[in-house]
Amino acid sequence: MIFSSDSLAVFLAVLDGGSFSAAARKLGRVPSAISMAIAQLEAELDLQLFDRATRKALPTAAALALEPQARQVICQLNLLDAQALQLHKGLEKRLSIAIAPELHTGRWSRPLERLAQEFPNLEIEVRSASQSEAIRLLHDNRVQLALVFERPGIDERESFLEAGSQLLVAVASPNHPAALKSGTPLSEEQLAEQRQIIVASGTPTGSDPRIVLSRRIWLTDSYLATLELVQSGLGWAYLPQPLVAPLLSAGALTEVRFDNMASQLRLWIDVIWIKSEPLGLGARRYLEIMREVFAHEPARA
Structure with a gap:
């Protein structure tokens, strides 16, 4: 081998x-050592550099x-050294995170940006x-x-970290019956008869029970699909405030x-993991960044 990591560094x-x-x-060496290293490299290459x-x-x-x-x-050698050191410190090959669809917007993506910078070789799966x-x-x-x-309850098998809160807003298309009656607030019975569109897997119980208020339910697998159905006038939904704020301002949606209750619902967010499963370096760093991001978030009452 003509080139080595040392001769590359000197070159x-x-x-x-x-x-x-x-x-x-x-490099913290004497000039004669650098001159000798270059001369040896030139001799081996049979080239003047x-x-x-x-x-x-x-x-x-x-x-x-x-x-x-x-x-x-x-550059590749430096990346290899960094990855080997991270593996030595316990960096997992892949970090898998399950995230409720309503939380894909807002500040919850920031830790992933930091992780990508700090651990460029870490595979991240967001489900x-x-x-x-x-x-x-x-x-x-299947996720860490x-x-x-x-x-409402605590599972003794789990640990958790508070990660701020999300404001959900009840919205509908301006031509939806629920919106047309917005001058007169809906009663509980009227609300139960209006079709609600929620994000859930297979059954409405897959969503947070505080969000499910109607007897007539349509299900989707993403908040973007829910938004599209709401804008089409097919029902009302609780959607993240950052997502719907521009549409409310433009008149494309109505609150x-x-x-008998506010149309805005603030829900607290937790990051949870299993106590008996040791977390890798990437997961631990994710939690550290979460603490930094939400350090100044008001505590829940």
Whole structure:
């Protein structure tokens, strides 16, 4: 092997520094060691890499031709070293997270952006799942973390971290009966007869029970599908405030009014994991970033 990680480092340091002395300072060596390393590399390649006619080390055409590939190789070696160190510290090959569809908008994606930067080789799988499906995936060990709405009870098998809250707004198309009656708030009986569209898997019980208010239910597998049906006038729905705010301002949606409760529902969010399953480095870092992101979120009452 002619090139090694050390000879690549020396070669690129001379290119970047413009002289053997500058490369020596960067690598913490004496100039004579840099000069000897380059001379040995040139001998093995049978190529002149630098013109030494002046005090500067001017790259030859051969050196410039080798430079792009050399930089790519050293970059790959650095990535390999970083991945090996991360694996030594417990980095999992893949981090799988189940996220309730209503939470795909807003601040809950920020930790994933940070993880992608810090662990570029970590595979991340984000599974959109209703409340009950996300919990099932977690207990079946098919995901390591689940991001869901707070539940009334506590499962002793789980640990959790508070991750802020999400404001849901009851909305309908302006030509929907629920919207046409918005001047007169809907009674509980009127509300129960209006078709509600919710995100759930197979049955309305797959969604948070606080969201399901009607006897007439249509199900979808995503909040975008729900939004499309609502805009078509086929029913009303609770949807995330960040998603519907522009449509409400533009008059494309109307907020549904109820006579016995507010049309906006704030639900707290938890990240949960199984106590008996040790978390890898990526999952632990995800939770740390979550704590940073929501450090100033008001505590739940």
